[in-house]
Amino acid sequence: MAPRTVLLTVANLLIPVAILVFATGFFPYKPFMPGLAEYEEIGFSESLGKNWQSPPDAPFDKVVFxxxxxxxxxxxxxxxxxxxxxxxxIRDGTALPFTAHATSPTITMPRVKAITTGSIPSFVDVILNFAESDTTSTLATQDTWLAQIKAKDFETGKGKLVMYGDDTWLKLFPDVFERADGTSSFFVSNVDLDVQDFTEVDNNVTRHVPNELLNSDWNAMIMHYLGLDHIGHKAGPKSPNMVPKQVEMDGIVRDIYSAIENEEHLANTLFVLCGDHGMNDGGNHGGSSPGETSPALVFMSPKLTKITKLADRQSPVKPKNEGEFEYYRMVEQSDIAPTLAGLLGFPVPQNNLGVFLEDFLGFWDAPLDRAQLLYRNAKQMKKIVAAKYTNLKFHESLPRGNVASECVGGTDVTDGQKLACLWQNVIASVMDDKDDSTYFYEFMHTAQETMSSTASNYNLPRLFMGTGLALLICVLSFFTLPSFQPVTLAGVYFSLSLVLYAILMFASSYVEEEHNFWYWTTSGWFMCLFFSNMRKEWYNNWIFHPAIMALAIHRVVRRWNQTGQKYAGADDIVNSGIFHGRNSIILWALIGATYMDITIRLARHVARSIATFDAEQKARKNVEIHSTDQNRMFGTIAVIPLCGTAVIFKLAFTAKDAPELTSGLSTSLMAKVETLELVGLARMVFGGLLLSGCWITFAEWIRSNKRKKRGAQGNGDLAVTLFDLTTLFLLTQTKAQNIPLYFLFRLQYFFLSLLTLTPTAATLTTLLLSQTTFFALGNSNAISSIDLSNAYNGISGYNIVAVGALVFLSNWAGPLYWSLAGLLLLGQHGQPQRHINTQELHVADWVAREREWLNELARKEDKGREVRKGTREWSRHVAVLTFWTGVMLVGVMGACTALRQHLFIWTVFSPKFLFAMAWGIAWQAGVTVGIGGLVWWVGSW
Structure with a gap:
């Protein structure tokens, strides 16, 4: 094996190693205090009396969550x-509304952890949230309000809990529930999007409610409904299914509240309605936009009239700020845990950073009860603060009346010193027996803000080791790069782009708006191609130059979907209304043109494979076999069912996923299409693609053997076939409104193929268009941009491998397209014979075929040299992309390490690192090396 190949192999093997090492240092499991909290002696008996030691009576003994x-x-x-x-x-005063701030990442598992423990979950839960079978994220050994209820002695014995809905709760709390029925939070089957996705998934929860409301043996009933989230992912918050779903949820609330009013055993039941997170304008979540971080939180009970006399009872209301989602008072989602602890009478969970909601203090008439409730909450938080700031003293006693002067004066102190001072104020307030909660809340809110913003427990050696390995990848791949002599335009442009990209990774605003970097870099490269490929015949018709045409198409592509954060809601082509309502006929005309193009191309490939087995042509030895008119006819007949099924699947899927995109089509047609089973249609498409691929590969293998006997060289037909089959697969995995982009991609490829591209230029073009199309399809560096709508095509049961693969392929469809298209551009370098469409030559032109055969024999002795040249071009292509991946990882890892104390570390840089993981492992290893290597190899047959 050549030294370059060894270095390149080692560099690619180090990519997942570097990422894993850095990730374990950047996303460690946060330490926590094990065991359950218990009521402790809190002192001050001499000054406050023995009643101070007994926890105040709780107003509730059951909770419906x-x-x-x-x-x-x-x-x-x-x-x-x-x-x-x-x-x-709310208007009657029997409900107390809040907006609960959910910190990023706004996905289910970390939000449930925050709600139940009162703590700030680790960002690594983003990954664990996608692993349906993961059990390492369990809260079985942590203190939660569920564990406290289960351990509490009620009048009926130890607490019992029941749960129905999202099985995330079952994974987090194994062996906690007396009765449970879980529903997968990720399985969004497209058997019937309207029925199963939006309704049946919630009916599986609701069917248990009537019986449980009649049972008196439980102390906590938890329900987690998924239908509204599924509607958001499928069609956004303005979907026509959204308000009906809200009405359905409202009806369930009515039934439960009526039971609380009328059933004696539910008289002391607290009813809590909340969201684990919100959603953005696209219906997704995971990021930090106002819509994603602003779920509702409502406490309901007839008893609440005691404390809502002065509350704002107006409803509905407008948000405090236009375009935002803050209604009523904004509280932290972690405040739920200590509030439930006080209302149901159990100790605050040990790892809690939440604050008891002041609105509920009115349930206790005695000032000492209110003070004790807040003191126990503050003391629990003080333990976490003291564990963080071990060099400071947090005393449990203080001379009467001694309030820390530095806290009152606001002198310049560290966060730890400020908290120590505020704690002294708490002690002083207790000893002075003041009926004033000011000092308690000042300490708790400051502690909450400080500890929530404190950086994670980073493992710096691993951060440096991971970054060092990424640097090693750069060094190893650098020595495998093509020679820089002579200096080429592509080499200079590539180097400048790399340096600029790595620098921009240290700016949070540029990370959020990364698409602009790739849009402008690609535009600049097309202009470079224009000037470097300018010939005399183009002087008068420069506007039709292939590079200019590619640039014009690029301008349309970048306007197709508006992405990023700053202008996320700005106008774009998709949301302009041109494809909605009656205008949807325009969209489907473009979709039809895209499918027609791929149908014609696949028909030619199948016709060529049929010609391989044509008896008349097989009888002609030593002659390249070509398609006849009959072969083409049969090829078309064979392909139409496959492509037709793909179109029908996409039509049926869109009708249920986004009906506004099909409302301009025939009503009778859509009525028939909507009755079709989507899983079956998707499987037919995937099966047809697999069979077609196997059949054509077998035919090309036979042709390859015949060419070898003649000493002829392959012309890359199988590579083109696999590219076209992959394109049809990607159309199946793409939203309907984005399918016309592939027709534009095809035109771009056509114009680029007319240019004279060096191998480095072809690779650079591949890189730029792969990155550009990732963002052009609507993606960004926010977790909320991940599209799950096509992640379950053809799947009737959750499979983490299948779903994970489809998630990647549907979100990285554009980069996968250009990775393969780039190989075709690379393959045409120095081999003009690959431009000859031999399928169009007339069969009767026997002389021309004989001449072609003689020319192939004349080139026989050059075959070995050509094979070695092709291998060298492929390895250099991989070397350039490996070097890019190494530089990308160094930039992202360096930014995450240097800016680990940054305000946006978890909302901007951490998501970027997760995307860098996908680019480094799935795209570089899986697509560039894996799929790309396979296509390049079969292209030489």
Whole structure:
């Protein structure tokens, strides 16, 4: 094996190693205090009396905790909300509304952890959230309000809990529930999107509610509804299914609240309705936009009239700021845990950073009860603060009246010193027996803000080791790069782009708007291609120059979907209305043109394979076999069912996923299409693609053997075939409104193939268009941009491998397309015979074929040299992309390490590192080396 090949192999093997090492240092499991909290002696008996030691009586002994996934605040409180009954309870004073701030990452597992423990979860839960079978994220050994209820001695014995809905709760709390029925939070089957996805998934929860409301043996009933979140992922918050779903949830709230009012055993039941997170304008979540971080939180009970006399009872209301989602008072989602602890009478969980909500203090008339409740919450938080700032003293006693002067004066102190001072104020307030909660809340809110913003427990040696390995990847791949002599335009442009990209990774705003870098870099490269490929015949018609045409198409592509953060809601082609309503016929005309193009190309490939087995042509020895008119006819007949099924699947899927995109089509046609089973259609498409690929590969293998006997060289037909089959697969995995982009990609490829591209230029073009199309399809560096709508095509049961693969392929469809298209551009370098469409030569032109055969014999002795040249071009292509991956990892890892204390470390840089993981492992190893290597190899047959 050549030294260059060894270096390149080692460099690629180090990519996942470097990423894994860095990830374990950047996303460590946070340490926590094991065991359950217990009521402790809190002192001050001499000054405050023995009653101070007994926990105050709790106003409730049961809780119904109803989570509606992605329940954004405006879905409950807004004027367009379908939850009229909840709004009536707010007006009556029997419901207390809040907007609960959910910190990033806004996905289910970390949000459930925050709600139940009161702590700030680790960002690594983003990854674990996608692993349906993961059990390492369990909260079995951590203190939560569920564990406290289970351990509490009620009048009926130890606490019992029941749960129905999202099985994330079952994974987090194994062996906790007396009765449970879980539903997969990720399985969004497209058997019937309207019925199973949006309704049946919630009916599986609701069917248990009537019986459980009649049972008196439980102390906590948890429900987690998924339908509203699924609607958001499928069609966004403005979907026509959204308000009906809100009405359905409102009806369930009505039934439960009526039971609380009428059933004696539910008289002391607290009813909590909340969202685990919200959603953005696209219906997704995971990021830090206002819509994603602003779920609703409502406490309901007839008893609440005691404390809501002065509350704002107006409902519906407008948000405090236009375009935002803050309704009523904003609280932290972690505040739920200590609030439930006080209302149900159990100790605050040990790892809690939440604050008891002041609105509920009115349940206790005695000032000492209120003070004790807040003191126990503050003391629990003080333990976490003291564990963080071990060099400071947090005393449990203080001379009476001694309030720390530095806290009052606001002198310049560290966060730890400020908290130590505020704690002294708490002690002083208790000893002075003041009926004033000011000092308690000042300490707790400051501790909450400080500890929540404190950097993770980074493992710096691993961060440096991971970054060092990424640097080693750069060094190893650098020595495998093509020679820089002579200096080429592509080499200079590539180097400048790399340096600029690595620098921009240290700016949070540029990371959020990374698409602009690739859009402008690609535009600049097309202009470079224009000037470097300018010939005399183009002087008068320069506007039709292939590079200019590619640039013009690029301008349309970048306007197709608006992405990023700053202008996420700005106008784009997809959302301009041109494809909606009656205008949807325009969209489907473009989709039809795209499918027609791929059908014609696949028909030629199948015709060529049929010609391989044509008896008449097989009888002609030593002659390249070509397609006849009959072969082409049979090829078309064979391909139409496959492509037709693909179109029908996409039509049926869109009708249920985004009906506004099909409303301009025939009503009778859509009525028939909507009755079709999507899983079966998708499987037919995938099966047809697999069979077609196997058949054509077998035919090309036979042709290859015949060419070898003649000493002829392959012309890359199988590589083109696999590219076209992959394109049809990618169309199946792409949203309907983005399918016309592939027709534009095809035109771009055509114009680029007319240019004279060096191997480095072809590779650079591949890199630029891979990155550009990733963003052009609507993706960004925010987790909320990950599209799950096509992740379950053809799947009737959750399979982490299959779903994970489809998630990647559907979100990285553009880069995969250009990775393969780039190989075809690379393959045409120095081999003009690959431009000859031999399928179009007439069969009767026997003389021309004989001449071609003689020319092939004349080139026989050059075959070995050509093979070695092709291998060298491929290895250099991989070397350039490996070097790019190494530089990308160094930039991202360096930024995450240097800016680990940055305000946006978890909202900007951490998501970027997760995407860098996907680019480094799945794209570089899986696509560039894996799939790309396979296509390049078969292209030499």
């Amino acid at each position: 109803m989570v509606v996934d992605a329940l954004r605040s405006d879905f409950v409180y807004g004027e367009d909300s379908g939850m009229s009954f909840v709004q009536s309870l």
